[in-house]
Amino acid sequence: MSLPASLAELVKTRASDRCEYCRMSQSLQGATFHFEHVVPRTCGGGTVPENLALACPGCNLHKSDRSHATDPDTDLSAPLYHPRQHPWSDHFAWQGTRIIGLTPTGRATISALDLNHPRRLRVRAAEALFDLFPPG
Numbered sequence: 321m322s323l324p325a326s327l328a329e330l331v332k333t334r335a336s337d338r339c340e341y342c343r344m345s346q347s348l349q350g351a352t353f354h355f356e357h358v359v360p361r362t363c364g365g366g367t368v369p370e371n372l373a374l375a376c377p378g379c380n381l382h383k384s385d386r387s388h389a390t391d392p393d394t395d396l397s398a399p400l401y402h403p404r405q406h407p408w409s410d411h412f413a414w415q416g417t418r419i420i421g422l423t424p425t426g427r428a429t430i431s432a433l434d435l436n437h438p439r440r441l442r443v444r445a446a447e448a449l450f451d452l453f454p455p456g
Contacts, residue, residue, distance in 0.1 A: 335374035389432035398424035
């Protein structure tokens with residue numbers, strides 16, 4: 321998605337050039353991160369600062385146009401994490417290089433976006449070598 325330069329810069333700066341879901345740093349990635357609609361356009365979400373997040377390709381493609389997913393602990397639908405409305409640490413915690421879900425929203429987001437895929441764990445370990453993990 322193409323955004324006006326000022327809006328793109330706002331989103332990137334606000335996210336500190338990190339995916340707002342998995343917290344991966346853009347700096348070591350070959351692929352350019354996406355400007356993602358937190359509330360999908362198909363669900364009425366607009367292209368406005370409060371509805372845009374910086375997302376790595378993996379998170380953006382896994383999230384797609386979803387706003388909810390199943391919490392694997394309860395088998396109930398839960399809203400996905402919303403970076404503009406929820407502090408990350410309210411829903412997630414680090415356990416080594418793994419992300420642990422603290423709430424139904426956290427667990428549903430981890431499952432839906434595959435936040436602990438083995439490749440992501442390897443990326444976090446590599447980021448640690450460059451003092452990029454854990455994120456500040």
